[in-house]
Amino acid sequence: MSKKVTMQQIADYLGVSKFVVSKALSGKGGVSAATKERVIQTASQLGYFAQKNAYVKNINLGQPLPISTAGSRQSVLVLMPNIRFQTKDSVYWGRILDGISAKTEAEGLGMVIVSEQNVDNFLHILNPNGILGMVGVGQISSSLLLEAHRVGVTMVLVDHEDPLIPTDTVFVNNYDCMYRLTKHLLATGHQEIRFVGDVRYSRSFLDRFAGFRSALEEQGIPLRDDNLTRLGEEGEGEEVIRQWAARKKRAHTLPTAIVCANDSIARDMIRVLSELGVSVPGEVSVTGFDNIEDAYRISPALSTVHVPKEALGERAVIRLLERVRHPGEPLEKILLAGEVIYRDSTADNRMRS
Known part of the structure; x- marks a missing residue:
């Protein structure tokens, strides 16, 4: 049996006092943000968070799950910080929330949506004794997740994972879907294919991008250094795409196919190419990912990957209930199957003269 990782071991590793480590892990003040980050990173590397009863206090775990009680019902906290386009009104994130809402209602549970980004404010909201557990949706800072973990809140993350926080996660099979989509483009004669999407934005x-790269490598096609994998901050993406595409057109180096990380990026790409007088799919095929509601309304209708968004939310609630009932089970990374949909924005490059 491996030995328990202690705060003193973390302190010795970093050359700081046990008091500093305790402060950093407790979420209290008294240490700088940089020191807190170093402590958290080291604790994670040493396996401190993964061991039982070392850091979190479990609440109401291992007991039969009371779905509802007389005069009251338990609630699931849904944490979805309002960052970038990650809102309940989003055609992507909003559908995941719909799935969570439908499943909690079916189980007789309440749902409380929290869009807080500030850790201190989140702590005032967070009451582990008043909630059954938490579903985190989309990109969430490590500091917020750490506070939920610290007080013992059972949680499941949707479309996100954090290397510091051991927890169940639910994703679509992003790698496999993009691999299949890229393989289709290769099979239809596209050799010059580029990826567009900020790989820093999310694990998805x-x-x-990894699925795209693997499909190329399997065919012996080198990964070019002109893939657009950095789009900048919110609001800058379309302008970065416009500059990239204009530069490619001037140099006569436009690829025959552009694989976009999601449908919103693909929509921007099609609009930019149209402004530049480039025909889609006559000159360049464009694909998206997610199959948002507008995907088939785009002109031309967008080839994409259908993500079962409501099912992601539903499955997260199911996993949360399973975790509460059986806290000792191994953590799971659940992958739901996506479906590649071919529409009018892609064309067979072998048919071009």
Whole structure:
């Protein structure tokens, strides 16, 4: 049996006092943000968070799950910080929330949506004794997740994972879907294919890029250094795409196919190419990912990957209930199957003269 990782071991590793480590892990003040980050990173590397009863206090775990009680019902906290386009009104994130809402209602549970980004404010909201557990949706800072973990809140993350926080996660099979989509483009004669999407934005984007890269490598096609994997901050993406595409057109180096990390990026790409007088799919095929509601309304209708968004939310609630009932089970990374949909924005490059 491996030995328990202690705060003193973390302190010795970093050359700081046990008091500093305790402060950093407790979420209290008294240490700088940089020191807190170093302590958390080291604790994670040493396996401190993964061991039982070392850091978190479990609440109401191992007991039969009371779905509802007389005069009251338990609630699931849904944490979805309002960052970038990650809102309940989003055609992507909003559908995941719909799935969570439908499943909690079916189980007789309440749902409380929290869009807080500030850790201190989140602590005032967070009451582990008043909630059954938490579903985190989309990109969430490590500091917020750490506070939920610290007080013992059972949680499941949707479309996100954090290397510091051991927890169940639910994703679509991003890698496999993008691999299949890219393989289709290769099979239809596209050799010059580029990826567009900020791989720093989410784990899903990174996995989609990995699937794209693997499909190329399997065919012996080198990964070019002109893939657009950095789009900047919110609001800058379309302008970065416009500059990239204009530069490519001037140099006569436009690829025959552009694989976008999601449908919103693909929509921007089609609009930019149209402004530049480039025909889609006559000159360049464009694909998206997610199959948002507008995907088939785009002109031309967008080839994409259908992500079962409501099912992601539903499955997260199911996993949360399973985790509460059986806290000792191994953590799971659940992958739901996506479906590649071919529409009018892609064309067979072998048919071109």
